[in-house]
Amino acid sequence: MNDLKELTKRSMVVLIFSLIIISGLLVFTAKYTKNASLWVKHPANKHLYSNGQLMAERTIYDRNGKVLFETVDGSRKYNENETVRKAVMHAIGDSDGNVVTSVQVAFGERLVGWDLLNGAYRFNKQFNNYRSDMTLTLDAELCVEAFKALNGRKGTVGVYNYKTGEILCMVSSPTFDPENQPDVEAKPKKYEGVYINRLLSAAYTPGSVFKLVTSAAAIDNLKNIDTRVFHCEGEMTINGETVTCPSPHGDLSFEEALAVSCNVAFAEISLELGPDTLQKYAEKTGFNSSLKVNGIKTAIGKVNVSDAQGGDLAWAGIGQYSDTANPLNFMAYMGGVANGGVRITPRILKSNDIASFLATSISGRKRILSEETAAKLGEMMRNNVIEVYGENNYKGLELCAKTGTAEVGGGKEPHAWFAGYMNRDDFPLAFVVVIENGGSGSKVAGPVANKVLQSAVRQGDV
Ligand SMILES: [Zn+2]
Structure with a gap:
């Protein structure tokens, strides 16, 4: 009897020790998995x-x-x-x-x-x-071209191939020379957000480039949108909130309303679509989620109109209200329109092996618009350039685009946006340009896009 008791006691001790060892191992494994990459990269590690x-x-x-x-x-x-x-x-x-x-x-x-x-x-x-x-x-020469075109202004330029997903140009300003690290804290204004890659990690008020999201929703959901005539007196009051245009646009078709970026027409369209449809199309086209550029997550551009009504809803459909957009995500939306409604996720690593090729082709493809909707939107974006922005300003690019002049309040100049793509099989390039507090999208951001895209064509980049 005593022997048995002694044996049980010993077994218990052994069991307790085993448990301690096992739980120790579990803790170690968990910590190793979680922290190993930090430990190994610690400069005290003599192996590396x-x-x-x-x-x-x-x-x-x-x-x-x-x-x-x-x-x-x-x-x-x-x-x-x-x-x-x-x-x-x-x-x-x-x-x-x-x-x-x-x-x-x-x-x-x-x-x-x-x-x-x-x-x-x-x-x-x-x-x-x-x-x-x-x-x-990336093409370093194209990045240099974009850096020079920004000319010290804060903002970003992105260009990618909408068929392969390869990012050719990714430039963010302000920047610095890594061989000659500046004292960032000594000049806070000059180096504001200098460690942020604005293409990947910024989210700006989109302004009128967002009309490309509202337009996609309108093409799919508003009957007779092509035969509608909108009328703009230069302003429109909705429940005490006024939506304005720089000057009265008079009578306009849907296509003309996008080309001259008529806020009154788009206010009317947004109200007709309603908050749920606008929300759905914002999310379909890339808002409220991030993209992974070879695993690097982009910032999330946000649209939340579920509770928006009247003037708020109207302004949301015009890209103001509380809307924000991440430049890379918006560029990818442009690529999706260009690519028949299928968005290829942009990437920065050249894939030389089958595994990464397969990874891009399966998880990197997403249908975001129907082929018909993408084609119609593309035609309207082409019309913007021919009728309003000036084909001569974008010679030979077969450009399809939309400008944005995003009001940011506080007495500051608006953010200038220009986004779109080249409708050329030999140069399937989509792009985005944002210049912070730059002013007019067409006057300021447009020429930057033209310089960079012309350079891509000259260099034969695809
Ligand atoms: Zn108008």
Whole structure:
């Protein structure tokens, strides 16, 4: 009897010890999974770092093989040209990891040659010639062109191929030279939000580019929209709230209303659509969700009109009210219109292997509009350029576009938007330009888009 008691007691002790060991292992595994990438990247880790510098030899190239970043004898080197360095700084990142969406931060593990399952095995002596090179879809020259066109103004320029998803141009301003890190805090106005990649991580009031969302909803939901005649006296009062146009537009068709961006006509359209339909189309076309650019999440542009009525609903359909838009998401919407209603998610890594190709083709495709709706909207965007923006200002681009001049209040100049695409099989490029407090979309953002797209054509970029 006593023996049995003793045995039970011993078993219990063994069991308790086993439980402690197992739970310890579980905690370790959980912590390892969660934190390992942080631990391994800690500069005290002698497997990967030497004197605080990465030992891995690696190079980041642009799509044409231009070196944007490399490690030479353990030290970091950026492109030899200062303008190139500034133009691609947000994409590549700085050496302190301040730009969280940059390639250096987002793909840090891949770049240092470490992963969760295999650890740093590639740094064992027999693998000491391991290189973790990476080719981006960006064209550094096109980024330089966009950087120069922005000319020091705050904002962003994005261009991508709407058939393959490859981002050719991704520029955000203000920027700085990563080889010569400035004292950002000393000049807060000049470097306002300098670590933010505005294409990926900003959300701005869209203003009239949002009429392309309201238009898609109208094409699908309002009967006889093509034969309707709108009448604009220059303003319209809805429940005490006034919607205004810069001057009276008179009688207008739907197509003409988009071309001259008549707020009164679009107020009427928004009220007829109602909050639920407008909300549905905002979400279909990319609002209230983020896109993943090779896993890098974009900021979310928000539209919430479920409780909006009267003047609020009217202003929401015109891209004001509480609407915000992320530039990359809006560019992808433009790509979706161009691509027969199927949006290909933009990406920044060149895919050379089957796995990543398949990943893009399956998860990166989404039908956001019917083919007919996309075609009709595209025709209207083409008409905007021919009838109002001036074909001569965009020679040979076969441009389909919409301007936006987004009121931001506080006595500040509006944000200037220009978004659209080239309707050319040989250059299937969609784009977005935002210039913060830049003023008129057509006068300010339009010429920037033209410069960059003309340069893409000159260089034969697709
Ligand atoms: Zn009007």
